[in-house]
Amino acid sequence: MTCARDTATHAVFEAGQGRPEPRSSGTFGAAAMTDDQRSRAKRAIDDLEAAARRASKRHERGERDPEPSIGSRLAQIGILGWTIVVPTLAGLALGRWLDHVSGNRILFSAPLLMIGAALGFWFAWKWMHRQQQNDHD
Numbered sequence: 619m620t621c622a623r624d625t626a627t628h629a630v631f632e633a634g635q636g637r638p639e640p641r642s643s644g645t646f647g648a649a650a651m652t653d654d655q656r657s658r659a660k661r662a663i664d665d666l667e668a669a670a671r672r673a674s675k676r677h678e679r680g681e682r683d684p685e686p687s688i689g690s691r692l693a694q695i696g697i698l699g700w701t702i703v704v705p706t707l708a709g710l711a712l713g714r715w716l717d718h719v720s721g722n723r724i725l726f727s728a729p730l731l732m733i734g735a736a737l738g739f740w741f742a743w744k745w746m747h748r749q750q751q752n753d754h755d
Contacts, residue, residue, distance in 0.1 A: 701745055702738035709734020
């Protein structure tokens with residue numbers, strides 16, 4: 619014995635290609651699927667088609683632009699690290715030298731350390747955006 623849900627499922631998958639047509643013989647004396655059942659079945663098929671299209675596009679994009687290797691990712695991390703560290707250390711070295719010349723303890727070191735770090739993060743941010751734009755082109 620079949621239930622109404624099985625009837626709706628058969629109606630969706632019986633048509634084969636294209637949009638399914640509801641079966642005229644239903645269970646428990648129902649002549650056809652109700653409008654609500656038809657709209658739910660149509661919505662389910664539309665959702666399935668959209669998911670298949672998204673998966674296909676994702677697959678094509680993956681074949682066109684494969685993921686970078688682990689070595690490439692590590693190189694990017696290294697570049698970002700040095701992009702931040704070098705200006706920070708340069709600011710600190712300049713600050714220490716200015717403190718030594720002027721006879722102060724940390725008058726120039728602390729602000730130039732912060733300025734160097736800010737410049738390093740700005741350079742890293744610019745580099746990341748440039749890389750992201752190159753990836754999209």
